[in-house]
Amino acid sequence: MDDAFLAGGGQLTAQLEHSELQISTSNEHERALHMEQQNSRREMIKKCLAVAATAGAAGTLSNTVLSTANAKEANTVSTIETFDLIIVGAGTGGLVTAIEAYDQGLKPLLIEKMDLPAGNSIYALGGVCACGTRFQKEAGIDANKEDLFTDMMAVSAGQADPALTRTYVEQVGGAVDWLQDTVGLKFLKMIQMPYPFLNRLHRIDGGGITGGGKLIRLLVAACKKRNIPLHFNTKAVELITDSSMSVSGVRALTDNGLVDFKARGGVVIASGGFSANSEMLTAYVGGVMAKIPLRGSPYVTGENISLAKPLFAKLVNLDQFHCGPILAATHVNPADALSNGHGVILDLRGKRIIDESNTYVTKARLLPVVTPENKAYILLDSRWAKAEHMVKKFTESNSPFFQDNTVEGLANKVGLPVDAVISSVNGYNNALKDNKLKELTPPCSYKTPEPLDRPPYYAFPYEAGMTATFGGPKINVSAQVVNMEDRPINGLYAVGNAAGGLFFKDYIGGSQLAGATVFGRIAARHIAQICKKANKA
Amino acid sequence: MKNALTVFALLAMNFVFTSSSMADEHLADRHRKLQVKCASCHGETKPFTAPKMDKCLSCHGGSYEKLASKTAHTHPNPHFTHIGDKECSSCHKGHKESQLFCNDCHAFDVKVP
Numbered sequence: 120m121d122d123a124f125l126a127g128g129g130q131l132t133a134q135l136e137h138s139e140l141q142i143s144t145s146n147e148h149e150r151a152l153h154m155e156q157q158n159s160r161r162e163m164i165k166k167c168l169a170v171a172a173t174a175g176a177a178g179t180l181s182n183t184v185l186s187t188a189n190a191k192e193a194n195t196v197s198t199i200e201t202f203d204l205i206i207v208g209a210g211t212g213g214l215v216t217a218i219e220a221y222d223q224g225l226k227p228l229l230i231e232k233m234d235l236p237a238g239n240s241i242y243a244l245g246g247v248c249a250c251g252t253r254f255q256k257e258a259g260i261d262a263n264k265e266d267l268f269t270d271m272m273a274v275s276a277g278q279a280d281p282a283l284t285r286t287y288v289e290q291v292g293g294a295v296d297w298l299q300d301t302v303g304l305k306f307l308k309m310i311q312m313p314y315p316f317l318n319r320l321h322r323i324d325g326g327g328i329t330g331g332g333k334l335i336r337l338l339v340a341a342c343k344k345r346n347i348p349l350h351f352n353t354k355a356v357e358l359i360t361d362s363s364m365s366v367s368g369v370r371a372l373t374d375n376g377l378v379d380f381k382a383r384g385g386v387v388i389a390s391g392g393f394s395a396n397s398e399m400l401t402a403y404v405g406g407v408m409a410k411i412p413l414r415g416s417p418y419v420t421g422e423n424i425s426l427a428k429p430l431f432a433k434l435v436n437l438d439q440f441h442c443g444p445i446l447a448a449t450h451v452n453p454a455d456a457l458s459n460g461h462g463v464i465l466d467l468r469g470k471r472i473i474d475e476s477n478t479y480v481t482k483a484r485l486l487p488v489v490t491p492e493n494k495a496y497i498l499l500d501s502r503w504a505k506a507e508h509m510v511k512k513f514t515e516s517n518s519p520f521f522q523d524n525t526v527e528g529l530a531n532k533v534g535l536p537v538d539a540v541i542s543s544v545n546g547y548n549n550a551l552k553d554n555k556l557k558e559l560t561p562p563c564s565y566k567t568p569e570p571l572d573r574p575p576y577y578a579f580p581y582e583a584g585m586t587a588t589f590g591g592p593k594i595n596v597s598a599q600v601v602n603m604e605d606r607p608i609n610g611l612y613a614v615g616n617a618a619g620g621l622f623f624k625d626y627i628g629g630s631q632l633a634g635a636t637v638f639g640r641i642a643a644r645h646i647a648q649i650c651k652k653a654n655k656a
Numbered sequence: 657m658k659n660a661l662t663v664f665a666l667l668a669m670n671f672v673f674t675s676s677s678m679a680d681e682h683l684a685d686r687h688r689k690l691q692v693k694c695a696s697c698h699g700e701t702k703p704f705t706a707p708k709m710d711k712c713l714s715c716h717g718g719s720y721e722k723l724a725s726k727t728a729h730t731h732p733n734p735h736f737t738h739i740g741d742k743e744c745s746s747c748h749k750g751h752k753e754s755q756l757f758c759n760d761c762h763a764f765d766v767k768v769p
Contacts, residue, residue: 152673211703233744234742234743235739235741236740236742237739241738241739242738242739325738327736328736328738329738331738332737332738332739332740335740336740339740448763449761449762449763450762515731515761516763516764517762517763517764517765518763631748
């Protein structure tokens with residue numbers, strides 16, 4: 120790095136000297152004018168070099184300095200500000216880190232590449248998975264830590280980092296209380312839900328918008344109340360390191376060009392995963408899964424990896440992601456129609472393709488594998504009590520669905536091969552009558568199957584969509600990013616979906632937002648300790 | 657099957673047809689009819705850029721929250737969304753047809769003046 124800087128500086132010096140040789144001395148006035156221009160140019164270049172030197176300057180900056188030196192606006196050169204910590208990304212993890220850091224007496228800066236918080240949080244239905252919260256105690260609910268630990272490990276097929284999972288379980292209760300007390304988050308009445316949610320999902324009261332959207336609004340308001348600087352349209356492009364490769368700042372692209380922000384205590388990557396980065400999805404996840412539509416933000420593009428990888432961060436679980444149902448054209452979530460324990464799923468050829476007793480997550484995840492189009496219909500009848508609710512949801516969002524009093528009529532309206540659809544529905548009904556549903560291909564393992572015979576019949580379309588990726592730089596229980604040798608990289612932290620280790624295979628609904636909250640607060644407190652020690656020294 | 661697949665394809669194009677505004681009159685034309693000068697929205701600095709939210713709110717509603725309460729009857733309320741308080745010019749275009757930013761992903765029937 121220093122070599123690159125010196126090379127850049129050398130070029131500038133040479134240019135300067137060359138220019139000086141060009142000065143003609145026809146008369147004193149002209150000479151004075153030339154000298155004045157030359158001095159002002161020399162000052163400008165010095166200014167650029169000073170910026171480059173303080174920034175630790177890489178080759179890219181040498182170019183920037185050169186181009187800026189040639190630019191007319193000499194005063195648009197990068198400026199440098201120093202904070203205790205720089206946070207990259209205005210999602211749940213980033214905003215929580217900023218608030219907790221401020222409350223710990225630190226001076227944080229949060230940078231976000233978009234014009235508003237634009238990560239996955241705002242797309243989340245909005246739940247927080249926790250045990251031991253005041254909200255639960257007040258409702259007389261006893262959700263214990265051991266059960267949550269066991270279930271989190273189980274849904275990850277035992278592959279989640281046990282230390283991170285333990286940390287989550289121990290601290291999530293306090294984190295949820297903090298969201299209520301410090302941020303003003305409100306929850307809907309707690310209800311008993313199926314495994315693995317059980318009595319642990321704190322459903323955020325969105326007041327008309329998604330719970331995740333509400334959470335972000337409240338977190339931003341809490342930052343504004345504290346006058347925490349939130350720099351939007353500011354995109355982190357590189358981590359700045361010192362001579363021992365400790366992270367000491369972030370280089371970011373702003374409306375005014377590149378700026379180096381220096382951090383005394385550390386940099387926190389809170390930019391989410393790479394669910395919208397086609398290259399990374401292709402490389403790490405591969406196959407058809409790299410082509411499925413997004414359920415969340417189109418701006419979650421893998422800065423967790425591109426920023427941390429040059430520092431030899433240990434990248435883990437890169438092939439892991441969550442998939443769920445969606446209809447790409449209107450972004451309606453058809454999950455309810457897929458998790459009602461009733462109906463058959465037919466592909467575009469009118470054939471059954473999946474054991475319908477699977478969870479809606481599995482039914483989404485399998486779809487691109489078993490059909491080339493990643494599209495299918497769930498065919499239901501009026502035995503499903505919530506059919507009207509689903510019709511309302513699809514109608515209000517201008518999403519397509521079909522309804523008819525006969526299976527034949529329904530198949531015609533959808534445009535599916537009529538004979539194949541009738542054969543599939545009859546096959547299901549006959550197997551049910553003969554108690555042979557499990558012998559079908561594929562088998563159907565509903566616990567309490569019912570016939571499809573009560574009109575009107577409905578067909579709701581669905582596709583598999585990408586929710587979030589789980590891979591990223593591995594963190595330890597202090598939210599520090601570790602290197603290949605499992606040693607912390609000084610000054611580098613990752614939280615939320617930017618961090619790797621907490622999730623694998625699947626996650627319990629509400630643990631993404633809760634995990635971002637838990638580890639955001641941990642990162643802030645750890646940086647506070649670092650700054651305290653530095654001040655004493 | 658072809659028809660069934662067309663459902664998905666037509667849906668993908670749906671947003672193109674759902675936004676609407678008064679045929680050939682744009683937002684800037686309506687402002688001009690009300691004797692609002694170009695500089696009132698754009699300022700004196702050229703080239704002109706889209707006015708920022710504060711400028712719009714100084715005449716329309718006073719604050720984003722008040723604006724949201726004015727459109728609370730619209731479903732969904734375009735001024736209270738999960739996306740946050742977008743710049744007005746994301747949807748309201750001065751010199752071309754306005755378009756609902758939401759419909760980049762959704763297919764809502766919300767008219768944008």
